[in-house]
Amino acid sequence: xxxxxxxxxxxxxxxxxxxxxxxxxxxxxxxxxxxxxxxxxxxxxxxxxxxxxxxxxxxxxxxxxxxxxxxxxxxxxxxxxxxxxxxxxxxxxxxxxxxxxxxxxxxxxxxxxxxxxxxxxxxxxxxxxxxxxxxxxxxxxxxxxxxxxxxxxxxxxxxxxxxxxxxxxxxxxxxxxxxxxxxxxxxxxxxxxxxxxxxxxxxxxxxxxxxxxxxxxxxxxxxxx
Amino acid sequence: xxxxxxxxxxxxxxxxxxxxxxxxxxxxxxxxxxxxxxxxxxxxxxxxxxxxxxxxxxxxxxxxxxxxxxxxxxxxxxxxxxx
Numbered sequence: 174x175x176x177x178x179x180x181x182x183x184x185x186x187x188x189x190x191x192x193x194x195x196x197x198x199x200x201x202x203x204x205x206x207x208x209x210x211x212x213x214x215x216x217x218x219x220x221x222x223x224x225x226x227x228x229x230x231x232x233x234x235x236x237x238x239x240x241x242x243x244x245x246x247x248x249x250x251x252x253x254x255x256x257x258x259x260x261x262x263x264x265x266x267x268x269x270x271x272x273x274x275x276x277x278x279x280x281x282x283x284x285x286x287x288x289x290x291x292x293x294x295x296x297x298x299x300x301x302x303x304x305x306x307x308x309x310x311x312x313x314x315x316x317x318x319x320x321x322x323x324x325x326x327x328x329x330x331x332x333x334x335x336x337x338x339x340x341x342x343x344x345x346x347x348x349x350x351x352x353x354x355x356x357x358x359x360x361x362x363x364x365x366x367x368x369x370x371x372x373x374x375x376x377x378x379x380x381x382x383x384x385x386x387x388x389x390x391x392x393x394x395x396x397x398x
Numbered sequence: 399x400x401x402x403x404x405x406x407x408x409x410x411x412x413x414x415x416x417x418x419x420x421x422x423x424x425x426x427x428x429x430x431x432x433x434x435x436x437x438x439x440x441x442x443x444x445x446x447x448x449x450x451x452x453x454x455x456x457x458x459x460x461x462x463x464x465x466x467x468x469x470x471x472x473x474x475x476x477x478x479x480x481x
Contacts, residue, residue, distance in 0.1 A: 181468075184464075184465075184468070188461045191457060191461070192454060192457060192458070192461075195450065195453050195454055195457055196450055196454060199446060199449065199450045199453070200446070200447075200450060376461075376464075379464060379468075380464065383464065383467055383468060383471060386471045386475065387471060390471070390474055390475065390478060393478055394478065
């Protein structure tokens with residue numbers, strides 16, 4: 174039991190971080206901003222979804238590259254399941270962003286570089302799953318989708334990190350002005366924001382490990398069918 | 399017939415008196431305990447704390463669920479390993 178606790182310390186840490194985020198995120202003082210008002214607190218929930226997505230999709234990319242060098246099917250399992258979890262967080266990010274946009278920018282969807290970029294990124298990753306689904310042979314599927322996954326992550330960087338900075342965006346910190354410096358200057362918000370990012374990322378990673386273990390078990394038990 | 403009407407009228411009147419008495423009682427107790435506005439504890443600040451607790455409970459539930467899944471998978475992994 175104690176050994177288990179030590180081995181899984183990061184899961185406990187993730188749970189504590191997220192719980193702290195919810196409590197402090199609702200109750201701590203936030204700077205009064207026009208239009209945003211209390212919705213500035215969404216920073217603790219909406220933004221970490223994207224950070225989580227990018228982290229987990231990076232894990233996916235990493236294992237795709239690994240697969241191309243070692244042809245070990247375990248790497249392919251990790252890459253595909255990580256992509257699943259990353260997409261899940263991305264969808265949550267886009268839904269929460271849409272709700273936030275409705276009550277601050279006035280519409281569910283605006284033709285903003287970052288919004289369209291996010292939508293395109295999700296579509297690119299959807300194509301990854303379609304690609305996987307259309308290939309029956311295991312080695313072939315792993316190889317082709319690994320190559321595609323590298324392309325997908327490069328596109329993610331272009332659409333989420335580069336293009337929004339080159340164009341004007343409604344998102345803060347874009348249009349040649351990177352980072353969160355605008356609202357992150359507030360030290361109370363920083364005290365919630367950083368643990369929030371760490372907590373949500375780790376929670377996503379935890380979900381990812383569960384998905385990977387389930388998939389590995391499935392392959393182990395049904396491999397002789 | 400007239401007798402019956404009389405009886406009905408009297409009982410209606412009695413009911414009216416009785417219920418109006420209750421109403422007065424209720425109104426009186428309400429005014430007697432005038433300060434009903436108690437913004438203490440979880441009732442403070444527009445009751446936001448209630449929302450915080452609700453969200454925290456949901457989150458604890460999700461984390462508990464994840465923990466359970468984790469344990470179940472560990473068990474399965476061990477079982478398959480020992481086969």
